[in-house]
Amino acid sequence: MLELQNICKFYHAGTVNEMCLFEDFSLTVGEGEFVSVVGSNGSGKTSLLNLICGSIPLDAGSIRIGGRDITRMPEFKRQRRIGRVYQNPSMGTCPNMTILENMALADTKGRSFNLRPGTDKSRIGFYKEQLSTLGLGLEDKLSVKVGVLSGGQRQAMALLMSTMTPIEFLILDEHTAALDPKTAETIMQLTGKIVAEKHLTTIMVTHNLRFAVEYGNRLLMMHQGQTILDKKGREKSDMRVEDILDMFNAISIECGN
Numbered sequence: 113m114l115e116l117q118n119i120c121k122f123y124h125a126g127t128v129n130e131m132c133l134f135e136d137f138s139l140t141v142g143e144g145e146f147v148s149v150v151g152s153n154g155s156g157k158t159s160l161l162n163l164i165c166g167s168i169p170l171d172a173g174s175i176r177i178g179g180r181d182i183t184r185m186p187e188f189k190r191q192r193r194i195g196r197v198y199q200n201p202s203m204g205t206c207p208n209m210t211i212l213e214n215m216a217l218a219d220t221k222g223r224s225f226n227l228r229p230g231t232d233k234s235r236i237g238f239y240k241e242q243l244s245t246l247g248l249g250l251e252d253k254l255s256v257k258v259g260v261l262s263g264g265q266r267q268a269m270a271l272l273m274s275t276m277t278p279i280e281f282l283i284l285d286e287h288t289a290a291l292d293p294k295t296a297e298t299i300m301q302l303t304g305k306i307v308a309e310k311h312l313t314t315i316m317v318t319h320n321l322r323f324a325v326e327y328g329n330r331l332l333m334m335h336q337g338q339t340i341l342d343k344k345g346r347e348k349s350d351m352r353v354e355d356i357l358d359m360f361n362a363i364s365i366e367c368g369n
Contacts, residue, residue, distance in 0.1 A: 113178060114141040114164070114281060114313065120172035121159065121337075133159055133337045137173070141330075145344075146307055146314045148324040150356060151334035152363065157317040160334070161285050164315070166190045177280060192221065195274030195312075197267070199286040204270025207259030211250055211269070214258050215239040218273035242272060246302060264295035268302055275306055282307065284316035288323065296320070300327060321353045335363055 119137040124130050133156050141147055151157050162168045164175060166187035174183045182190060197204055205214050216231040216239070236254070243251040246268045250261075258266060267287060275282060284303065288296035300323055307314050318324050324331055331348045333341035333356065341359060343351055 113143055113176075114139075114315075115176040116140075116164070116173065117176070118173040119163065119170060119175075121163065121168070122171050125171070134163075134173075135337065137337060137339075139339065141313060141315065143313055144311060145330050146312075146328035147316065147330045147332060148328040149315060149317045149332045149334060150319070150321060150324050152360065154336075155334040156337040157334055158285060159337075161196075161283050161315065161317060164281075165194055165196055165283060192277075193280045194283055195279040195281070196283040196285065197270050197274050197287040199289045201263040201266035201270060201290060204274065205258045205266050208257060210255050210257055211243070211261075212236065212239065212254040214269065214273065215242070215254075215276075218276045221277045242276065243269075245305075246272060262295075264291055264298060267291060267295075267299050271299065271302060271306060275310055275312065280313065282312045282314040284314065284318075286317050286319060289319060296323075303327070321356050324356070325351050325353055333359060 116137065116139045119134045119139075120132070121134040122130060122132050139160075149157050149160070159168065163170060166182075166185060166189075170183060174181055176182065177193060206217065209217070212231060216235065219232075219235060219239070239254070240251040248265055248268055250265065250269065258269065261269070267290075271287070287303070288299050291299060303316075304327055306312070314328070316323075316328065329348060330344045331341065331351055332339055340363075341356075
């Protein structure tokens, strides 16, 4: 379980541009939930993910995973328990390393490094087996540098690599936004498959309202650092893209746009 309790976050504190994004914000995500998060730009979606992952610090409040307080835990330590896939496909892989080297790097996440080869040859069969599940033929290209792959191939690898070691949460930060529609569809299908097979608790920020409706068992809409819509189970499955668009339009009118 993930618990954010009474979160406060200020940007540009102490300046004329000071802005309070989150004020006394709380959110609980239960084990096994797949939460889709939507909202306009500046609503706090990515900041929420950055706070959970430790990329930016809290000003007040606490974050707990499985009852353990991780509020002051550094980002690199949180990564042992949290897998993250970014919007930019290049951020989840090392372009100058081969597919094999990238897989080996992901396979050793959280372990200490000693004076030994970076790639364990006995694991090559396992890497091929994992890559074959993507259906992209990457298992036959282990010696190819990741930098020459397409954005979709790299994002598929990033998704696989982020879930290779045991994690408690998967964070998806607009992970299909930089892809063409067909590739985005493929990545979402892979996402649904991996999340279901590994029973991962997942938070997915997306601007694709259809993906938000079709995937996951909980839907959040954020606005100005607050949750203005929270639907679970049957209520979530009954949501339509048009329902979310109506809310976006109402917010736009309220803000004078």
